[in-house]
Amino acid sequence: MLETFRKAFQIKDIRKKIGYTFLMLVVIRIGSQLPTPGVNGAYIKEFFEQNTGEAFNLFNAFTGGSFEQMSVFALSITPYITSSIIMQLLTIAIPKLEEMHKDGESGRKKIAAITRYLTVGLALIESTAMAVGFGRQGLLVEFNFVNAVIVVLTLTAGSALLMWIGERITEKGVGNGISIVLVINIISRIPSDMTSLFDQFVKGKPIASAALAVVVILAIIILLVVFTVILQDGERRIAVQYSQKVVGRKTYGGQSSNIPLKVNTAGVIPIIFSSSLMQFPIVIASFLGKGNGSGIGSEILRGMNQGNWCNPEQIKYSWGLIVYIILTVFFAYFYTSITFNPLEIANNMKKSGGFIPGIRPGRPTVEYLNKILNYIIFIGACGLIVIQVIPIFFNGALGASVSFGGTSLIIIVSVVLETIKQLESMTLVRHYKGFLNS
Structure with a gap:
């Protein structure tokens, strides 16, 4: 693996791709710290303290802690993942989508466009449910229509922006962008999990x-x-x-x-x-x-x-x-x-x-x-x-x-292996081009 990265950094084009991917990941982590306007941070913190181990832990891991902080990236790319799974199932169930899938590059572009629209729709539904469901319980500083709309639009825009960043990483960076975004969110939670384990089983x-x-x-x-x-x-x-x-x-x-x-x-x-x-x-x-x-x-x-x-x-x-x-x-x-x-x-x-x-x-x-x-x-x-x-x-x-469990581990390992294989493939292609050019 180290040899693969060493060879990759020796090639200018691949080095630029890695740098672009790194910069996008920095943008993601910065956005994960920006609070959503009108949200009561004390409420969501108290909610997680009272519901340790609940259903939201996995979701919080996928969002890299953004959900716990209720940042602008609180929904992360989970709406995109859900819409991709739905489209994959519908492609098999609906003949027209199946034909579209088999129609080469143009068909796949149409399916990708439908997936984007579905992602925005799901993000709207999820953010609305959060703004209304938790808003009445104290999530919003002041529960009214304007504040609820601001939260809904902010969370939806954040999810759409992460989807766009993921696609740009796929196009101009290294690896599958959506998978890379998901993995960096999961990895960002590991230090806090390790600290929790240290405090519980080692400290004192x-x-x-x-x-x-x-x-x-x-x-x-x-x-x-x-x-x-x-x-x-x-x-x-x-x-x-x-x-x-x-x-x-x-x-x-x-x-x-x-x-x-x-x-x-x-x-x-x-x-x-x-x-x-x-x-x-x-x-x-x-x-x-x-x-x-x-x-x-x-x-x-x-x-x-x-x-x-x-x-x-x-x-x-x-x-x-x-x-x-x-x-x-x-x-x-x-x-x-x-x-x-x-x-x-x-x-x-x-x-x-x-x-x-x-x-x-x-x-x-x-x-x-x-x-x-x-x-x-x-x-x-x-x-x-x-x-x-x-x-x-x-x-x-x-x-x-x-929050770090088996699901997170499988995702990290599969994405890392996939990215390494892509780097090896890109390095091999560059060597072949060099041989042909010479």
Whole structure:
């Protein structure tokens, strides 16, 4: 990795791209500190102190603490992420969008434009819900129409600006801009999480206990990172053989290839879907100022709250963890089934004269791919669960309340690996150009 960065900095064009990306990230962190006009900072601070471990922690991690400070970037790029997922699902469900997606570059530009409009719409809805729901509870210094409109427009504009910055990074910088923005927000929360862990398990403790705590914390972090890298890079390669064709005096085909199936086929999507589904009722209850009572509804909400899972004093609420695991496995299969089509792959192989050794073309190939895919999806889902549950267990059992969890770790590792591969590709292309020019 260090060698990749060293070679990249030796090339002027790539060095400019890295510099541009860095400057955009500085702009993002500056904007994350600018307060939204008319917001009562004391209220949102008190809200987070009273709701440690609640549903908003993951959202706060994605926004890099901007939500906790209610800055102009409080919504971050979460509306864009949501709209992208919605468009991806609609592309498969709506034939017209599917045709648009297959229509080359022009079709993808139209889908990108629709995604931008949808992002602004979602940002308006989310900011309005926050301004009205929390505004009545004390978020706004003075709850009236003008202040609410100012907050809505500010948060919507901030989200749209981050979307624009992400697209500019993709165009003029290094890596996928939206992913880079998300990762820098998550990383910005790590120092405060590490400080929280230090204050809770190391500070003021005997030297032996403090040293043991440091070793355990570092060991868990390293093991999780290594396991995440293995999960993200793991793949099952299915051998494909292409038959030879003789046209005139030339022979075509005959070479061997493979179909790489990633172990973690759905990426971080199953965790995001299952977490969102579990936490959505809690968010709605918070907007309405309810959920802290003693009725059955409040008990259900406590069971859906990750902050109560694996807590020895409230073990009855850990049923939510079982539901969460089941949802993660379900969404892993669901998302892969709508994004990966074995029938289309089998048909393309048949048209190209390709076949899997020992498997007949056509339906037997589809059945074989489905069988392998189901096996791989289950392994990937189990890996996701392990990465996500370990931080939840320590948060619940030891009371280590940190926003940095398995979801954040998977996103960081996948984006870093993707960016490094892009740098390697750009460096390789430059070397080829230099060779050709010489």
